[in-house]
Each structure stands twice: as structure tokens, then as C-alpha cells.
Amino acid sequence: MFLTIVIRGKTCGLCGNFNGNPNDEFHTPSGMTVNTPQAFGASWKVTGNYTCTDGCGSSCPRCANERPARSQCELIRAADGPLSFCHEQVDPVPYFNDCVFDVCISGNRGRELLCRAVETYVSACQSANVRIYSWRDNTTCRLDCPANTHYELCGTDCGHTCASNIDATCEQVCSEGCFCDEGFVRSGTRCVPVESCGCQYNGFYYNADESFWTEGCSQRCECHAPNDLRCSAVSCTPTQDCTIRHGELACFDAMSTCTVWGDPHYKTFDGALAHFQGTCSYIVTESVSDRTDDTGFQVVATNNHRGNNHVSFVSEVDIYLTNQPESVNITIGPSERVKINGIEVTLPSTAGTLAHIQRQGHFIEVNAMDLTVQFDGRSTLLVRVNNNHENRVTGMCGNLNSDSSDDKVLPNGTLAQNDNQFGQSWKSPKSQPGCGSTDRGTGGGDGLNDCTFRGEYSELCSVITNTSGPFSACHLHSDPQPFYTSCVYDLCLYTPANGMLCSAIAAYERTCSVLELNIPEWRSALHCAESDPCEHLDCAEHEWCGEKDGVYGCFCDEHHHRPNNESYDSSIICESSSGTMSVSRCQLFEAGFHSGALHLQDHSCTGTLDDGRLVFNFNNNNHLCGTALKSNGTHFMYENTIQGDVDPHEGLISRQRNIHLLFCCVYPLNQALSMDVGINPVESMVSKKLPAGHGQYHMRMIPYQDPAFHFPLTSSRNIEMEIDQIMYVEVRTEGVDGSQISTVVDSCWATPVNLATYPTRWDLLSAECPNPADGTVELIQNGLSTVSRFSFRMFTFTNFSSIYLHCQVHLCLLRHNNCSAHCYPGHHRRVERDVTYHDTADISLGPLMMAPHRHVRTVKASSASGLLTSLVTLLLGLLTAKTLT
Numbered sequence: 001m002f003l004t005i006v007i008r009g010k011t012c013g014l015c016g017n018f019n020g021n022p023n024d025e026f027h028t029p030s031g032m033t034v035n036t037p038q039a040f041g042a043s044w045k046v047t048g049n050y051t052c053t054d055g056c057g058s059s060c061p062r063c064a065n066e067r068p069a070r071s072q073c074e075l076i077r078a079a080d081g082p083l084s085f086c087h088e089q090v091d092p093v094p095y096f097n098d099c100v101f102d103v104c105i106s107g108n109r110g111r112e113l114l115c116r117a118v119e120t121y122v123s124a125c126q127s128a129n130v131r132i133y134s135w136r137d138n139t140t141c142r143l144d145c146p147a148n149t150h151y152e153l154c155g156t157d158c159g160h161t162c163a164s165n166i167d168a169t170c171e172q173v174c175s176e177g178c179f180c181d182e183g184f185v186r187s188g189t190r191c192v193p194v195e196s197c198g199c200q201y202n203g204f205y206y207n208a209d210e211s212f213w214t215e216g217c218s219q220r221c222e223c224h225a226p227n228d229l230r231c232s233a234v235s236c237t238p239t240q241d242c243t244i245r246h247g248e249l250a251c252f253d254a255m256s257t258c259t260v261w262g263d264p265h266y267k268t269f270d271g272a273l274a275h276f277q278g279t280c281s282y283i284v285t286e287s288v289s290d291r292t293d294d295t296g297f298q299v300v301a302t303n304n305h306r307g308n309n310h311v312s313f314v315s316e317v318d319i320y321l322t323n324q325p326e327s328v329n330i331t332i333g334p335s336e337r338v339k340i341n342g343i344e345v346t347l348p349s350t351a352g353t354l355a356h357i358q359r360q361g362h363f364i365e366v367n368a369m370d371l372t373v374q375f376d377g378r379s380t381l382l383v384r385v386n387n388n389h390e391n392r393v394t395g396m397c398g399n400l401n402s403d404s405s406d407d408k409v410l411p412n413g414t415l416a417q418n419d420n421q422f423g424q425s426w427k428s429p430k431s432q433p434g435c436g437s438t439d440r441g442t443g444g445g446d447g448l449n450d451c452t453f454r455g456e457y458s459e460l461c462s463v464i465t466n467t468s469g470p471f472s473a474c475h476l477h478s479d480p481q482p483f484y485t486s487c488v489y490d491l492c493l494y495t496p497a498n499g500m501l502c503s504a505i506a507a508y509e510r511t512c513s514v515l516e517l518n519i520p521e522w523r524s525a526l527h528c529a530e531s532d533p534c535e536h537l538d539c540a541e542h543e544w545c546g547e548k549d550g551v552y553g554c555f556c557d558e559h560h561h562r563p564n565n566e567s568y569d570s571s572i573i574c575e576s577s578s579g580t581m582s583v584s585r586c587q588l589f590e591a592g593f594h595s596g597a598l599h600l601q602d603h604s605c606t607g608t609l610d611d612g613r614l615v616f617n618f619n620n621n622n623h624l625c626g627t628a629l630k631s632n633g634t635h636f637m638y639e640n641t642i643q644g645d646v647d648p649h650e651g652l653i654s655r656q657r658n659i660h661l662l663f664c665c666v667y668p669l670n671q672a673l674s675m676d677v678g679i680n681p682v683e684s685m686v687s688k689k690l691p692a693g694h695g696q697y698h699m700r701m702i703p704y705q706d707p708a709f710h711f712p713l714t715s716s717r718n719i720e721m722e723i724d725q726i727m728y729v730e731v732r733t734e735g736v737d738g739s740q741i742s743t744v745v746d747s748c749w750a751t752p753v754n755l756a757t758y759p760t761r762w763d764l765l766s767a768e769c770p771n772p773a774d775g776t777v778e779l780i781q782n783g784l785s786t787v788s789r790f791s792f793r794m795f796t797f798t799n800f801s802s803i804y805l806h807c808q809v810h811l812c813l814l815r816h817n818n819c820s821a822h823c824y825p826g827h828h829r830r831v832e833r834d835v836t837y838h839d840t841a842d843i844s845l846g847p848l849m850m851a852p853h854r855h856v857r858t859v860k861a862s863s864a865s866g867l868l869t870s871l872v873t874l875l876l877g878l879l880t881a882k883t884l885t
Contacts, residue, residue, distance in 0.1 A: 002127075014044050063104035072114050073099035075135065076121050082133040083118075086125035095121040115141035119176070126154065126175050145178035148191040155179040161186040162197035162226075163205035199223035213250050217242035220476055237477055237515040246402050251477065252387075255372065257514060258285060258397030260301060260381040261507035262500075263311035263493060265486040266423075268398030269385065272407035273482040275489060276396075276423030277312045279303050279558075280431035284317075285383055285395040295323040295354060297371050299383055299395070300428045305558045306544050311493050313379040315544065315557070318430065319366055321354040328354050332364045335539045336377040362532050363510070374514075378534060378545060380507050382514060396426050451492035460501055461487035463522060464508050470522040474512035483508035499547055502528035540612025543586045551594055554612065556586035574665030576697055577737035578619035579627075579638055581663045585614045593659050598644035601626025607642075616642055620737040629740055631669070631813050636741065639664040667697065667736070670810040697735035699743075701807065704728040709789065724793045726776075731809055733786040742819045744768060744783040746808035748790070752800035764792050765807070769823035783812060783820040 001015065009019040016025035026034050028043035042054040063069065075081055076099060077092040086092070099117035103110045118141065125132055134153055136142065145151050154174035162185050180191035187197055188207045198207040201221065206212060206229075211222040214231065221231035236242050236251035245252050256269040266274040266284075276282075286298035298320040303312040319330040328351040331339040336359070338344065340351050348358040355368040363374040363382075370386035383397055391401045398407030408422045409415055416422035451457065463469050464484045471480060487504035494500045502523070509519050523530055533552040534545030543554035562568065568591075569584035585595055595614045599606045605625035607614040618625040618640060627640045642661040703713045709730055733743040748765040751758040763771040770777035776793035788809075796803055812819035 576735035
């Protein structure tokens with residue numbers, strides 16, 4: 001820096017006050033004098049949010065042995081050296097001391113710093129117009145000049161630049177360096193032929209192909225050839241400000257955007273592009289800050305294959321936010337499902353005080369102060385970070401320092417050798433065990449070397465870069481080249497099928513939309529759907545949306561494919577006279593059957609979708625759907641078929657495909673029940689799993705105290721029944737279709753203990769008819785409906801205080817069968833009918849206990865052995881179910 005004498009004493013800052021006194025330079029902005037260089041330097045730090053430090057302070061490194069460094073730096077102050085003629089004009093002592101210190105503590109960088117220290121003194125001497133003699137000959141300090149240049153100890157560019165008319169009055173002060181060869185002139189940092197020069201504007205020179213904004217960002221100009229400058233009237237987008245950043249005037253957004261899209265591609269905050277197809281979870285970006293008041297964040301993307309092991313797509317995004325003591329995990333999954341700390345939520349929603357979540361067009365947007373995350377639930381992810389996080393983020397989106405060359409670094413800070421190494425190094429601990437085992441990536445190459453149709457695909461993707469196309473207004477604000485390259489990349493690896501072309505172009509459209517730019521319609525010309533065809537399919541977490549034979553549907557992810565062509569992931573639930581079957585939607589779609597083309601026997605009975613499964617149901621009340629009721633002698637069953645056909649070639653030829661998935665609900669006709677008499681009758685549930693389905697129905701045996709069966713014996717206190725008092729018993733089956741099935745009691749008997757097979761027993765019903773040896777038994781109803789009823793007069797066994805009742809029961813299909821019992825006079829065996837549905841089963845009721853003697857009288861029961869007490873206490877108890885085999 002050079003100052004004229006007219007401003008002597010009128011400066012401040014690190015370069016001092018320019019008053020001719022070197023002893024009063026260490027003043028702070030407030031005018032206070034400080035004693036150390038550290039305090040002086042720190043006082044002039046520009047206000048801002050920086051991660052830099054104020055120096056080493058009292059812990060600065062010290063030189064343990066200066067002798068080697070002093071010997072090397074002696075060239076600067078040697079009285080007979082090539083620089084000695086400068087000593088009277090420029091004091092060499094400060095330069096020598098700095099050289100010794102730098103070389104001494106530099107370790108293996110000593111030679112580099114030595115050469116730099118000498119070059120600094122040489123530059124100061126030449127600025128003072130002092131002649132310097134060749135000094136590099138006897139040192140290891142070599143200067144390698146680039147193409148079209150040569151070394152000169154004392155040369156000048158004056159009159160040898162593309163902007164010579166600008167610097168025609170430059171002072172003839174020489175300097176050491178590389179200068180243009182004959183026939184070449186200086187253009188920026190290069191030497192080019194005159195015909196390759198750039199343009200001049202308002203006293204500034206711009207290289208050919210360089211573009212810039214004019215003052216106020218009212219025009220964007222580009223230099224096409226020597227003095228061929230073309231400017232167009234443009235302006236910043238609503239999200240941008242016209243300001244200077246890193247020495248450049250331009251339209252800058254307050255936030256920088258990292259985009260992940262396709263299979264997938266990563267465009268970092270600073271513009272670097274990486275292609276990485278791993279199928280684990282990867283850290284896209286995370287904050288690095290020592291400030292406790294900052295909200296820490298980490299964004300993790302989980303990738304999965306989709307029908308091609310060479311490529312993968314973002315399938316789920318996790319956002320972790322922390323600002324002690326509060327922390328939260330927001331998950332955006334397929335089909336725009338959102339979870340907060342593992343619990344699915346509806347939108348809009350908030351995650352404590354840390355974030356707001358809402359739907360923004362086709363994207364789910366998470367706003368968290370300095371961080372905004374947008375994910376479409378399919379493949380496109382945008383992460384926007386406030387620029388005050390410059391150099392304070394890491395991950396696959398880079399470090400946000402405006403330098404794209406250092407973005408692809410490993411967590412330890414070293415540059416990655418290729419994109420695969422770069423991506424794998426940022427694998428998140430969230431990754432599932434074994435992930436990535438099926439990856440067949442491109443090995444870090446560009447994926448285009450073996451692309452047969454590269455020319456055709458390049459033409460399709462050129463809509464992105466077309467300077468007169470629908471995205472031209474966005475080119476100034478978001479570089480289209482990475483999106484164009486990635487578009488061709490995707491088509492080469494995946495072909496234009498499955499909407500790859502449309503989604504690749506839509507990714508650039510989304511980047512432009514973030515800047516609030518209005519993009520003209522482009523989809524119709526490329527036969528892309530106007531609206532997202534996947535938006536209303538609601539693919540489940542294990543599915544992904546794609547196109548097959550011109551129809552969009554949900555494909556299975558790599559963990560849910562069918563093991564073979566004959567298998568489908570299906571489940572059957574049978575309840576009473578209804579049934580429900582569900583089949584994996586994605587497996588059906590991959591087999592070529594869209595959910596809308598399938599139905600039951602009745603074509604009007606179509607399925608409904610529930611979390612990735614196509615669900616069909618029927619019931620025998622008002623939704624038969626063509627269901628058939630059948631019996632095989634031991635079971636009755638409801639049968640139906642999921643069916644449909646697809647013919648993608650309607651016309652002269654046919655390749656029609658049909659599907660018929662038979663399912664049935666099977667119920668056993670015979671059941672065994674035991675019912676203890678206690679406090680209350682509780683229903684028994686009989687469950688039996690069969691290969692075709694799991695059917696359930698309920699049987700209850702309830703004692704009543706009246707012939708109308710209105711008052712069950714359910715009192716919480718003991719109920720006393722006189723000997724010879726009539727007891728009414730009802731056996732009821734619930735959960736079956738009463739119009740087609742009836743309940744038949746085969747036999748009933750009593751035992752003095754709670755064991756149906758106890759040898760001491762008294763038969764009440766036998767072969768579906770009353771025991772002729774007991775004239776008190778009356779069969780009221782049997783086989784006519786789902787309810788059977790009978791009665792008998794109370795008794796007890798000699799020497800026992802309790803009795804238990806047991807019954808054999810079976811179900812009978814009313815259709816084609818005579819299920820009602822018709823007994824001969826005298827209650828002998830009933831009229832014969834088909835008994836192919838019988839099985840052995842018991843239903844038990846007890847105990848019936850004797851009460852304390854009050855009005856004792858001895859009664860001999862008809863044909864009963866022994867004496868009976870006059871009073872029996874009936875205790876109602878639990879009703880249990882058991883199947884006898």
C-alpha cells in the first residue's frame with residue numbers, strides 16, 4: 001500500500017497513523033495505547049460472526065535453536081550479497097528477524113517460507129526503485145512460470161496488457177516475476193494472444209467469457225470477444241440482495257442452498273458436484289459451533305435402491321435439532337409422511353420451539369431459524385443454511401466458504417480421492433446393519449463412458465441449459481450445468497423410463513422456485529405430467545413411486561420383493577361370518593396388476609388401500625361379494641377370489657394377464673366348551689388357526705330361572721334352588737351367520753366333580769334327545785337356530801355337595817341339511833339324519849352346591865341313585881372354553 005504525503009497523520013488501523021513516529025503506532029480504535037501486538041491486532045478486528053481467533057497470545061511457539069534459520073536468512077542482510085544495495089533504502093533487519101522466526105518454527109515448510117521472506121524484501125526494494133541483482137541462482141528458490149510467460153528479475157506489464165489504454169500512464173517501476181512472451185499480452189492472470197483479449201467497462205477490465213453485474217445489479221453483462229460486451233436488464237430475485245461478497249458485486253441470497261436429487265447427485269453450498277449411489281444413511285450437513293446459544297443441527301438422508309442396484313435415491317430424511325435442554329428428531333419419509341420423535345403428525349405442526357413443519361407445494365418444509373429443509377418424499381432434497389454459518393458446517397454439502405475446491409473432504413479434513421470415498425466417509429451411525437451390501441456403483445466415474453444414447457439424452461436434457469428456454473431467467477442465479485450433467489447421468493444409468501427425465505428437470509425447477517422465480521410451462525413438450533402422478537398414490541414406507549407400462553404405481557423397495565412369481569405377501573382375518581384379505585400392493589403392481597383393476601367375485605367389490613396393502617372384505621349381512629358357503633364334513637368355509645386382468649396391448653394381439661388369488665375362512669363345526677357356575681357367566685372364545693385363515697366365534701352356556709329365558713342366574717350372591725326346582729339351560733353361538741348355521745346340542749350329562757370324563761355321571765340329553773331314564777328333562781329347542789335350550793329338575797349325587805353339567809355341541813349348516821332334532825315319543829333316539837358333522841366336545845356347568853339344611857326333606861329323583869338334599873345352592877362362575885381332541 002502506498003500513501004501520498006498529503007494525508008500524513010490522518011490514518012489509523014494496523015498500518016499505523018502515518019505521522020513519522022514509529023513509536024506511537026499501537027493505538028486502539030478508541031485511541032488507547034496498548035503494549036502488545038496481540039492486543040493491538042485484536043482491537044482492529046472487524047465486527048462480524050467469525051470463527052477466527054485473536055492469535056496465540058502467551059502460548060505462541062518459540063524458536064529453540066535459531067542458528068540454522070539465521071544462516072539461511074543471512075541472504076537478506078549480507079553486506080556483500082545481491083541485496084546489499086538496498087540496505088540503505090530499506091532496513092533489512094525487520095525482514096531478517098521475521099525470516100528467522102518463520103523458518104525456525106515452520107518445520108518442514110522452512111524452504112517455502114525462506115523463499116517467501118526473501119521475495120518480500122526484494123519486492124520492498126524494487127518498490128523503492130532500488131536495483132536488485134540475481135539472488136535465486138545460489139538458492140533453492142526457483143520460480144516456475146506458466147504457459148506463454150518467462151522469468152525476469154526486473155520486468156513490467158506496462159503496455160503489455162489487454163487493457164493497455166487503461167494503464168498507459170503507469171509508472172515504469174519494475175518487479176520480479178513472470179511476464180508475457182513476445183506476441184502475448186496480459187489478460188487477468190494469463191497471457192493470451194491479442195485477439196483473445198476481453199472487454200473494458202467503466203475503467204475495469206473483464207476477461208473473455210467473464211460476466212458481471214453493473215452498479216445496483218440493474219444489468220448483467222457478459223464479455224463474448226475483444227470489446228464485445230453484451231448487457232441485459234435483469235434484477236435480483238425477491239429472496240436476494242444486491243451486495244458485495246468476497247469482493248464481488250452480485251445478487252446474493254441470505255441463505256445458501258445444497259441440493260440432493262436424482263440417483264443421487266449432491267450440489268454443495270459452494271457449487272461442487274458429486275455423484276454417489278450408496279444405500280445407507282449419510283450426513284448431508286451438520287453444524288459446527290462452540291457457541292452454546294446456537295441451535296445445533298444435523299441432516300441425515302437415507303438412500304435406497306429402486307429396481308436398479310447401480311443407482312439409489314433419497315427415501316427418508318432425518319433432521320436433528322438441539323438447543324439445550326431441548327432436542328428433537330424430525331423424520332420425513334416416503335409419501336411426505338412426517339414423524340416427530342417417532343410419532344406421526346399431521347401438518348402443519350411444530351417441533352417444540354425449534355422448528356415449524358408445513359407443506360409447501362410438492363415438498364415438506366422444515367423451518368428452523370438458520371436452517372430450512374425441503375423434501376418431496378421421493379428423491380429431491382434441498383437444504384438451505386444461513387450464510388452466517390460460513391465455514392461452520394460439514395458433511396456432504398461442504399463447508400460453505402465460497403470455495404468449491406475444498407468441499408469434497410473426509411471428516412478428518414483431507415480431500416477425498418473420488419466421490420465414492422467422499423460419500424462413504426459421511427456414513428451416519430443411523431445406517432441399518434448390512435446396508436450397502438447390494439450396491440453396484442459406478443466406481444466414482446462419471447457414469448457416461450459407456451452410455452450408448454448419450455447424444456440423444458443430452459438433447460433431451462438440454463432444456464435445462466437452453467439460453468432461450470423456460471429456465472433461462474434462472475441461469476443467472478443458479479448454475480444449470482450441474483443439473484444438466486446429472487440429467488444425462490441419470491438417463492444413461494436408468495433410461496428415461498420411470499419419469500427420470502421429468503424428475504431430473506423438475507429438480508432444477510425446484511432450485512429456481514426457491515429463489516421465487518416464475519418458470520414458464522415446460523412439461524407438455526416433454527410429455528411430463530402437469531401434476532405429480534405420485535402425489536395421490538400414498539406409497540408406504542417400504543414402497544417407492546414409479547411408472548410401469550405407462551401407469552404410475554408403488555414399487556416395492558429392495559427388501560419387499562416377491563421371493564418367486566407364485567408368492568404374494570398376503571394375510572387373512574376371519575371373524576364370525578365375515579372375512580378380510582389383504583395383499584401387498586407393490587407386489588401386485590410389480591407383477592403388472594394395478595390395484596384399481598382388481599376385485600372379488602362380484603366385480604363391484606373392489607379393494608381399499610391401507611398402508612401399502614390392498615384390502616378386500618365381505619360379510620354375510622349385506623356385502624356378500626360373490627362369497628360361497630361350503631362344507632367338507634368337518635368344517636364350514638366361506639370362499640372368494642381376488643381377481644383381475646390386464647391387457648396392455650388392446651387390439652389385434654393380446655398379452656392379457658390374469659390373476660386369481662383364492663382365499664377362504666374355515667370354521668370347525670364341532671367345539672368343546674366347559675362352563676363353571678360361579679359369579680357370572682363369561683363368554684368363551686374359541687380360536688383355531690387353519691391354513692386357509694383364522695376363524696373366531698363365541699359359545700355361551702347360561703343357566704336361567706324362568707321358562708321364558710329372561711332372567712339368567714347372574715346374581716353376585718348365592719342363589720338357592722329347591723330340589724326338584726326346574727333349571728333352564730341355554731347354549732348360544734354368537735359370531736356366525738344365523739341364516740345359514742344352527743347350534744345342535746348332541747348330549748348333556750352331570751358329574752359330581754368338575755371333570756367331564758368322571759365315571760360317576762347322570763345323562764340328561766343323549767343323541768340330541770332327552771334321556772328316557774330321566775322324565776324331568778325337556779328339550780325345548782335344538783338345531784333350529786344358533787340357540788339351543790333344555791330344562792331339568794335339580795338333584796344332587798349321594799355323598800356329594802356339588803354337581804357339574806357338561807354338553808357336546810356342534811354347528812350344522814342349514815342348507816341341504818335337516819339340523820333340528822326330532823325325538824321319538826318317550827324321548828328315545830331322534831329321527832335319523834346326516835350326522836357326518838359330529839365330533840366329541842364337552843360343555844360343562846358347575847358346581848351346583850347344597851345349601852345349609854333349612855327345610856329338609858328327602859326326595860328320590862326319578863331313576864336317580866341315592867338320596868337328594870332338599871336345597872341346592874347355585875353359584876354362577878366363569879365360563880371357559882377348551883377343545884377336546
